[in-house]
Amino acid sequence: MxxxxxxxxxxxxxxxxxxxxxxxxxxxxxxxxxxxxxxxxxxxxxxxxxxxxxxxxxxxxxxxxxxxxxxxxxxxxxxxxxxxxxxxxxxxxxxxxxxxxxxxxxxxxxxxxxxxxxxxxxxxxxxxxxxxxxxxxxxxxxxxxxxxxxxxxxxxKVKVAEKTIDKLYQQAQQMENLAHTDELTGLDNRRAFQTKFEQYQLQSQTQGTALALMMIDIDEFKQLNDQHGHETGDQALQHLANVLAAVARQSDIACRLGGDEFVLAAADTDAQGLLHLAQRVQHEFKQQMQQSGLASSLSIGIASSVESALELLLQRADQALYKAKELGRNRVEIAG
The missing domain is CATH 3.30.450.40 (GAF domain)
Incomplete structure (x- = not known):
């Protein structure tokens, strides 16, 4: 009834x-x-x-x-x-x-x-x-x-107050996301990466697990911008971000540090494990760029806590990236 x-x-x-x-x-x-x-x-x-x-x-x-x-x-x-x-x-x-x-x-x-x-x-x-x-x-x-x-x-009044609180909460969440998200690519920004990476370092220390990261740079990015315009440069950054988001595990940190410099950190992984992932990132990025009618490549530097002290990982990965650039770009180098 x-x-x-x-x-x-x-x-x-x-x-x-x-x-x-x-x-x-x-x-x-x-x-x-x-x-x-x-x-x-x-x-x-x-x-x-x-x-x-x-x-x-x-x-x-x-x-x-x-x-x-x-x-x-x-x-x-x-x-x-x-x-x-x-x-x-x-x-x-x-x-x-x-x-x-x-x-x-x-x-x-x-x-x-x-x-x-x-x-x-x-x-x-x-x-x-x-x-x-x-x-x-x-x-x-x-x-x-x-x-x-x-x-x-x-x-x-209670319902109006609840709606207002919900709206303010959503706005706060949006502001929080904006504060920790790169607007162009949707990846974490430098601030978010630093916060998460510190947690990874602490986890690696307390659990005795490996921690690895790759520093990624688009080769000849300035030339790409100069020849084809900033819209094409932005498209290349978005292609790279899409590749990183697709290959990263849920526990990985994919981030745009700034400009054309990206980083991906992976817990419980050593340099050799990240090497295969880096090569996949290179391959898929090239394919996406070719589909857009452009030729571009990546240089990648890798460092892990197996070979380097935790606090030096970023520095060592950056050094490996610089070495990849010196040796002709479009390659992956592991920090020694």
Whole structure:
């Protein structure tokens, strides 16, 4: 069986529904209900109904205030009528089969926030002393509705605050990513590499595992920029970044240090293990450049903690890279 849609809080329903039953008992009307008025939108919504089979008022139904039976009654300076078809021909009440109808404003701090209503398809006259009792019930409902509105307002504020916090968190995450990511290539930048590499060094020291890194440089990069323009140079940098991102393991650090200088660090790997990876990087970079109609190559220097002290790895890899350049470029050199 589908769950009934609630148009008000559980707390208000638990407090008000017995009062609607009491109104039925006091008046003899078939149907009793509570509405909420939105004065900004000039609409009226039915929030709770008891006995809707006789007069089919639907919970959740929304009408324009201009079409409201409550407005018609209030404009006529009445609190009840046992002649709805005669007094209000063509009204929504007549369409619903109402013969008798009453409506009392539900007031909070002097403002009408809703109505307490009753209707019947039979002729029912409500006596004055009963109307007094109904007004007391309307006051009790007003208190509950005001609390309900405050709760809903607080819930909206909480939701807005949560959305604001989520947005600020996302912005902070974006700023964090920007601070540690190279904008052109999407790889880690120098700052991110330094932070991660220090963790790798500590891990290598404490666990006694090897640590290796390769320094990578695009050969004749300045000439490539001068001959073909900076857009082509940027494309070459992006090609290299794509290759590094594709070949790197999840635990590796691929980074653009700056300019055309890149580095890839790998934990639990020695120089020979990184040599095969470096040769693959060279091959795939050449292929990507050829597909772009350009010829370019890489020089790579490799150092590992097996041959060099941890704190000298970057320096030793850079020296090996310089040696590869001196020996004609387009080659891989391992630091001795």
């Amino acid at each position: 589908p769950q009934r849609q609630l148009y008000t809080s559980v707390a208000l329903e638990q407090a008000a529904r017995p009062l609607l039953l009491l109104v039925q008992h006091l008046t003899g009307l078939n149907t009793t209900f509570i509405t909420r008025i939105d004065w900004k939108a000039l609409t009226q919504q039915v929030v709770l109904v008891e006995g809707q089979l006789s007069v089919p008022v639907q919970e959740g139904a929304v009408v324009a205030w201009s079409d409201s039976m409550c407005r018609l009654l209030f404009d006529a300076k009445l609190e009840q009528s046992d002649a709805v078809p005669e007094l209000f021909p063509g009204s929504a009440g007549v369409a619903l089969g109402m013969q008798s109808f009453f409506a009392l404003p539900v007031l909070s701090e002097g403002k009408t926030i809703g109505t307490l209503c009753g209707a019947s398809n039979n002729l029912v006259v409500i006596k004055d002393h009963t109307l007094i009792s109904l007004k007391l019930i309307a006051d009790a409902i007003a208190y509950q509705m005001a609390l309900d509105q405050q709760m809903q307002l607080q819930q909206k």
